[in-house]
Amino acid sequence: DAGVIQSPRHEVTEMGQEVTLRCKPISGHDYLFWYRQTMMRGLELLIYFNNNVPIDDSGMPEDRFSAKMPNASFSTLKIQPSEPRDSAVYFCASSYGLAELPSYNEQFFGPGTRLTVL
């Protein structure tokens, strides 16, 4: 398996522009997570999905952020309009929920998208 795939790896944009980050989870995984990492705030969970349904979006900073998962193999995180304070590395992760077995909840992370908003 290729692992979690994210694109683009780097994105530089100007304030006010729309930014779309993409993620392809590991095939067969039914949970997908979006995180943001900055020096100031560390690693923050933004939103996560189970079977393509958003379960918890309490970490989404504001209405400028939106996430979708139209099918089991694709998710997007959109920022519109973008601001300089959105500059960060955004990670996508996926995992497989095993309801019948002891959980260890291993999440597999993608390489991240480094976003710079000028």
Next chain:
Amino acid sequence: GDSVTQMEGPVTLSEEAFLTINCTYTATGYPSLFWYVQYPGEGLQLLLKATKADDKGSNKGFEATYRKETTSFHLEKGSVQVSDSAVYFCALSEGGELTGGGNKLTFGTGTQLKVEL
């Protein structure tokens, strides 16, 4: 709510030195505990885990024991190498045996480790 507290970094050690990175947690139930490692320019990857009290997770010479009485999960390695230089994250999940897998993780702030020759 759940929280994880890690020692501040960076931690700088000489090669072959002993490593301890402290991690304590607060949780309402019986969480699973994890250590993730992030190498420069990469995403996080699972280093080791423990799902119940007194379990010891181990991998690549690293170990951590789930101590319920002290709510701790300290990471140790007997002899570090330059290649161990990375950021280490302690994390917990409340998704234990009864609730199944896939629940969200609560991460600590990360501890940067630098190993020098």
